[in-house]
Amino acid sequence: MSILERISNLDRRIIFLTVAIAVIVPLFLPLRLPIEVTPPVQQLYDVIDSMPARSVVLISIDYDPSGAPELQPATLSIMRHCFAKDLRVLVLGLWAPGVPLGVSALEEVAVGEFGKEYGVDFVNFGYKPGGAVTLVNLGRDVHDVCRQDHNGTPVDSLSMMDDVRAANDIGLVISMSMGIPGSDQWIWYYHARYRGNLATAQTAIGAPKYYQYLQSGQLVGLIGGMKGAAEYERLVGRRGLATVGMDSQSISHLLIIGFVLLGNIIYWLEKRKK
Amino acid sequence: MLMTSGPWVWIAGLLTLAIYSFLYKDNPFYKVAEYIFVGLSAGYWAVFLWWNYAYPNLFVPLGEGNYWNIIPIVLGFMMFTQLSKRTSWLVRFPLTFVLGVSLGLQVIAAVEGDMVPQLQGTFSPFAKGALFNTYNFWTSIGLIVLLVGVLSTLTYFFFSREHKGVLGVTSKIGVYFLMVAFGASFGYTIMARISLLFGRLHFLLSDWMHILR
């Protein structure tokens, strides 16, 4: 077998190995490539930044652990921003397996970093089943949908909720979403009825679809994939897992482009030989 | 936290490695992981759907005195007649009910969610005098490209004419649009794929092996 043929029929396992290396190595040897902030992310940052202190931000955890690599860093950064601006945070979620992710994010940021008080500065209502129907009801009567928090504490004994009763008491809704139910439902069933500010964070697969809503003004911000999360990390000035991940992304994207080029060079050489 | 405590993290770590071993070649570890996976997930979905869909939609209302709900419950159980050859024709009753509702919804959704807004969206930006005035140069070009793209892609899907002459040219342009779109989507989603791998490897290296941080 000639060298050309050998490269052309490269054992897939070698390709697989290089991918693993491309993802792992930057974890140990970060490149710290600069991350440019794109307008959709900047827009969301500006909205949160300009909110008056003590306003309420609702973060909807609409993903499960498989969306966590892309969405959890964004959740953490947004929470950091909110608590730094002394905003109050209300967490709930339309995906049952997402509840522990919301709990751990609040533990890390609200309790661990900012020393915020549960029930006063932030609350967590956990999983809300029912998708669209629930959101329609939520906008009208928050207390009706959120009767108990995720630990079973009744809403009336959470002082933060005293003046959070309907859609217009919530300054901003951010749906951290990886599918259905998620930001589609927030747009169609919540925002369409109650307006107010709505933003979304998406996985890289979901993101392209939401540009149109951004243009039409239905969304005030969009965080797309791990890149968007990294941008937000840069804005709040704290390197997180997304920023770390972007180095792996850069290298593996280059690697794939390299393989595409290699494939074409071989193809071209083989053709010339014939 | 639920995910990274004690022996559980070891189970998760070993199972992750077992699946990756398939990339090298098929082996008994992979097979064990595969069969655990199939069994566990079948159980998970049965439990999940029961508590979140069947129970609240069918049985709770029945308990509250809504006796009409006997109909869907009977229809639901009729699904099981499929298990025997002699009774399997009875499946047609729940099946056609489900099909009727679902096809009806799909038809309306296709027209309302896709067809009308997508058609509309193609020409509505072309307001009088807006091109190159209201929009910037690249947006204007983009809108024209969008129009040409939609129309030519549509002609690619003509089945009852040979693709010759004008139709041949337009459908050929359509093919180029298709290729650009496929290439673009392919490139765009790589980030999500790598993110998943990043998530798994990060779990292995930090949560399980504690090599990182």
Added chain:
Amino acid sequence: MQKSGSIIALAAFLVLSAHIPAAGQTPDDTVLIADTLKTAAPEILPPTIVSLEDTPNDAGTSIDVTWEVSPTESLLPAAVLQYLVLRATSPDGEFERVGTVPVGTNSYSDDGTEPGDPYWYRIDAVGTDVEVSSAVSGPAHSRMQWFDRGRVGVLLFTVLTCVLVVVFIQVAKRRPGKVFLRRLPVFDAIDEAIGRATEMGKKVLYIMGGLDVDDPQTVASMSILARVADRTASYGARMDIPCIWPMAMSMARETVKESYLRVGKPDEYNEDEIYYLTTDQFGYVAGVDGIMMRDRPAANFYLGAFYAESLIFAETGYATGAIQIAGTAEVDQLPFFVVACDYTLIGEELYAAGASLSGDPVQVGSIRGQDIAKAVFFVYIAAGVILKLVGIDWLERLLMIG
């Protein structure tokens, strides 16, 4: 990210279950209460209710309230903070708060009225320490509508496509063989793939996607399966059809059996070649990958609804050296099939392939109907652009979903 097919079906249902409002709505300017306002409470002039109307196209449970904002708003921008919408069931009865809107807003849809009952409304402008009420207005009634006028466009297009399909089915039935259908290159690909499998003495693997028989893609896949089975039956190749849904399995068995009957080899039909694997998405993927690695089928067909498994199948299949023919109407997955398979049916081609393979007048006729509908779309878009460019937009308004 895609979950297992069934969950997608369920979830999609949840989305479909109410109608989608039009795109392009801009959010109200949500003006948040300025905490800088510490000056003494100024005098606020009351707002005035302009109209109370039944919200159109609903079940009669909502009234639209519009008012003129307090004149103070423009004089002293920070004086008014928000408006309260209040409702009572008699003009001098007790008014209860039904909504709160930020300053600058002049309308509110009050959901929660009973059809036919009379209601009276009042708008209060709220300042830092003052609250000023408008005059009471009423009575207003909400009524339910029997036709949703906001959906004329949807109705029009639904009727149009349905009529076209039905009419051309009738035409094709009456004059069978008269409607021309272009020969898709996939036909040759199918023949070649099955021929090769026969020569090599290897199996033909057929995967009909991740959804059950309630998805049109699965039904479309079944009509292609019928033709593939015709070929394998007449060539004498063996098939391997692992199924993800029990119902789809029974259907595939029936389909393949009929093919064997059609080519006159009923005794060669083997039911065990079509079997149930599992309903879990990745469990199924793991199983099918195992089959590919062990048996190395020479021709792989992936036709139907596919999700994340598309590329896993296509790459494993490639590694085993199979000819691969794919087709799906899942737009997100098409790129992977196009890149990794030898031939891919794109979107509507999946629906059309079965029709043109069988030549069945009903199917052929409906394809013709679909083509005419596409021609109508083409003209509609072109007309829309031209009308818009010269400044006429009734076409757009006519079909606006609202």
Added chain:
Amino acid sequence: MRLQVPLAIILIMGLFTIVTSFIPARPIADLNQTFRNWYIGIITFFIFLGTINLVRVNGEKIKTKASDWQYSIILITALAVMLIAGFYKGRASTDEESVFMYLYFNVQFPLEATMYSLLAFFVTSASFRAFRARNKEALCLLLAAVVIMLGRVPVGTAIWKGFPEVTEWIMSYPNAAAKRGIRLGIDLGLISMALRMILGIERSYMQ
């Protein structure tokens, strides 16, 4: 009975669902809602049927000692464990700190996510072998993919500042155009298939 009644059911349910989606009036809309709830309930039985089939198929394997029958024991055990964990305490057995959720997060989820992450490898091997500029169409595909890849990561921006903007433009216009064309075709294919099934012309789904 075996044919006419099912055909009548699909016709009535299909037409009812389509026609009534234009009628907001209460009695009709409420009935629609009821049917949709029934539909959700019934469709979950598809999954239950699948679970029963899974037990049957694997039980058969164990009984006949077919190849790999030992693995089937693992499968049935896993299934049983999950079902017991999910039902033994009633509704509460799926609470946040339940055994059921522990199993989900530490056994099922890692398996699923790992399976899913295999795509990162396959996407690379597919790029290597399939992205070859065999003709002009393939060249378009290839170029679009490479440009978008560069537009998505910081290293692309480091090479040329314009990549992200070009990426956005390609995604918003040529990409959206083709997707729209495909979708319109799919919608028509779907409607025509659905219509044929509702009208009873297409009956192949009935075994």
